[in-house]
Amino acid sequence: MNLENKDPVYVTEALIAEDIDAYLLKHQHKTMLRFITCGSVDDGKSTLIGRLLYDSKMIFEDQLASLENDSRSVGTQGGEIDFALLVDGLAAEREQGITIDVAYRFFATDKRKFIVADTPGHEQYTRNMVTGASTADLAVILIDARQGVLTQTRRHSYLVNLLGIKNVVLAVNKMDLVDYSAERFYEIVSDYSHFAKQIGMDSFLPIPISGLKGDNIVTKSAAMPWYQGPTLLGHLEEAPVNDARMQEQPFRMAVQWVNRPNLDFRGFAGQIGAGQVAPGDAIRVLPSGKTTTVKSIVTFDGDLDQAVAGQSVTITFADEIDCSRGDVIAQTDAPCEVADQFEATLVWMAEQEMLPGRPYILKIGTQTVTATVTEPKYEVNVNTLEHLASKTLGLNAIGVVNISTDRPIPFEAYATNPDLGGFILIDRMSNATVAAGMIHFALRRSQNVHWQALDVDREAHASLKNQKPAVVWFTGLSGSGKSTIANIVEKKLHALGKHTFLLDGDNIRHGLNRDLGFTDADRVENIRRVGEVAKLMTDAGLIVLTAFISPFRSERQMVRDLMAPGEFVEVFVDTPLAVAESRDVKGLYKKARSGQLKNFTGIDSPYELPENAEITVNTVDLTPEDAAERIVQHVLTRMS
Structure with a gap:
């Protein structure tokens, strides 16, 4: 039974069930084209995709009945079927008549299978458009024939070109609303051509269409005899896919996982990203650079004599060399x-x-x-x-x-x-x-730039000082008492014969970080530099104490990650904002409240509380001396 040649424009579930095996067999060896539709708001992207689904007979009987009912309820197309409702699935999309999320739909013809992504037109959802375009072979950029080239048309075209999509269709939609004017069509194509040259877009195919009426979607439009090019679906069926292009490049496969079901088998699984490979080929594992040859190419259906871009396989090596997830297996004489x-x-x-x-x-x-x-x-x-x-x-x-x-x-x-x-x-x-x-x-x-090997290493420096290096990182609001407590801690450690150095936030800004302000970006850079300096000082075997507001968890974690395990001690000087502000030794809170000091932590810039600090001292309950003693004891215990 041939499902594609049935009279109805939709496919019933019973019909598919009747001959499902033959249907699947027919489609499994077809090529797959992934494409996106994009453009400005209300250019007709969802309507176009709905029309493609409808005309390719990929709508179930119950879906068609529901679509007709919904179209009557919405009533936006003058009694005709509103094909956009097939794609706009979110309630907010139907209410507003716009696309918000990326909607993926599958359909097929006798020649090819398709996955289409309907991407949002609003500028605020540009990130969603990038997501939909990331795997596309082709882009259909829609333009409302009444509106012409708009800002969002340019934005999406720029992104399409940036993402490397070389096959672009310029679909000038809603031609029925401009009386199928050839003059208007060529005017839009001329405007778009000028912009395409500016962004380096090599070529594009312009097609005049009407998604609502079906003109030049699947069949040639009798209303536009002046257009002699292909229909949209005709071009989609013939357009090249990326897998074919990637097969011509040198072999590349990123290792997704190490397949080790037993002690007798060790293979490396992944999808071939480029080129082709066969048993006996010389390959190189990167970044290590180790070389070997391919022993076999294993799949669920048996070993292969050759595999090409787009196939998922497991490769075994002739030699036992190190390879793990994240590594790239590449052609030996043409590595990445x-x-x-x-x-x-x-x-x-x-x-x-x-x-x-x-x-x-x-x-x-x-x-x-x-x-x-x-x-x-x-x-x-x-x-x-x-x-x-x-x-x-x-x-x-x-x-x-x-x-x-x-x-x-x-x-x-x-x-x-x-x-x-x-x-x-x-x-x-x-x-x-x-x-x-x-x-x-x-x-x-x-x-x-390469690492220089040094004969006197950090262990030698620490041994000479008879101590374990560490970073004791004081964090808290301005006025919490960080500098006061850190200063007492250093005096106590110094008295015990420990080699220390105190990096204070204010002092650092007089020299190393004098070029930085107090924006979030400058605060991040401030802590990055201090973290690198602190690491160098631990390499010298020192116990480094730092007193910085360091308001962001991410940067405190960054410094922790620079250090060896156990070398970073976070001290949260926990002082309520009201108490810190009442102290206001430097008059900074007063300036911040009056608007004279912008981006002040606790007032108009956030402070992210530590979640796993090694030590928390509350300066309401503890004197600076008592807090310092607790910290010293912790450091000494850690060093013993």
């Missing part, structure tokens, strides 16, 4: 690069602005590392394409930055291999994804 510093484009997706110097989790391929972002080289004004000076990035902003990782990672430029050049940044405290990024190239300094 390995570096720990890069230039990249960032699309910022979080409400909280990007803070240069703050450590984030970076996920690239199957690898997870810690990374920091420098101050942006520039931010891109998508509307004018200007490069703007900026110290940070806000929600939906796009900028070019340098990124440093805590260890070298294998990568390729995003334009060459999106799998090994695209990454996301995750906030270490909230575990929320805050940015998507695309690597341009490795910085030269990452290849030219």
Whole structure:
């Protein structure tokens, strides 16, 4: 039974059940095209996808009945079927007539299978659009024929080009509302061509359509005889997919997991990202650089003589060499690069602005590392394409930055291999994804700067001083008593013959950090520098005491991670805001309350309470002397 040739424009569940095996067999070897629809608000993206589902006979009978009923209830299309309701699933979307979330839909024709992502048009949901575009082979950029090229059209086109989508369709929609005017169509195409050249978009295919009426969607429109190009579905059926392009590149496979079901088998599983591989091929494991040859390519259905990009396989090696999750298996004579510093484009997706110097989790391929972002080289004004000076990035902003990782990672430029050049940044405290990024190239300094081996190491320094190095990190509000208590602690330790050094927040700002202000970004950089100095002092065998407000947990955790396990002692000087403000020795709270001092912690800038401090001292209940004694005893106990 042929499901595609049935008379109804929908498929009943009974019909599918009648011959499901034959249906699945027919479709399993078809190529899969992933594409997105994007553009400005109300350009008709959801209607277009609904029309594709309808015309490709991918709507169940009960869905069609529900759609017709909902269309009558909503009543936005003059009694005709509202195809957008097939895609707009959220209640808020139906109420407002807009797309908010990314909606993914599957459909198929005799020639190909498709996954389409309907992405939001509103600027505030740009991050959702980036998510939908990240795996697409093709982009359909819609333009309302009445409105022409709009700001969001430019924004989405810029992002599509930035994400490396080379196959672009410019679908000029709602041609029925401009009387199918050829003049209007070519005017829009001309305007868009000018912008496309500015952003480096090599080519695009313009198609005049009406998603509501079905013109040039599946069949040629009789209302537009002047258009001689393909229909939208016809082009989608013939467009190349990324897997075919990636098969022509050198072999790459990011290891997803080590397959070790028993002592007699050890393989490395993952999806081949580029190229092809066969038993006997010479391969290199990165970042270690170890080489061997492929022994076998294992799948659930048996061993393969060859595997290509897009296939998920397990590879076994001829030799026992180290390889683990996150490593990349590459062609020996054409390996990818390995570096720990890069230039990249960032699309910022979080409400909280990007803070240069703050450590984030970076996920690239199957690898997870810690990374920091420098101050942006520039931010891109998508509307004018200007490069703007900026110290940070806000929600939906796009900028070019340098990124440093805590260890070298294998990568390729995003334009060459999106799998090994695209990454996301995750906030270490909230575990929320805050940015998507695309690597341009490795910085030269990452290849030219190396660790110098030293004969007198930190253990030798500490042994000479007869003590264990440590960082005692005092944190709390201004006026809590951090500096007072830290000073007493140092005097007590010094009297006991311990080698110490006290880094005080105010003193550091007279020299090392005199160029920094008190914005959130500057506070992050302030603590980053102090953390690096404290680490160097522990390498010298010292007990380092630091007295800084250090308001953010992320930065305190960053310094903790710099130290060896057990060397970081967080001391929370717990003082209520009212008590700290009543002391106000420096008059800072008074200035902050009057508006003379901006970004003051506790007033108009947040303080994030420690969650797992080794020591908490309440200066309401304890005198500075008693608090210091408790801290000294803790440090001495730890050193014994």
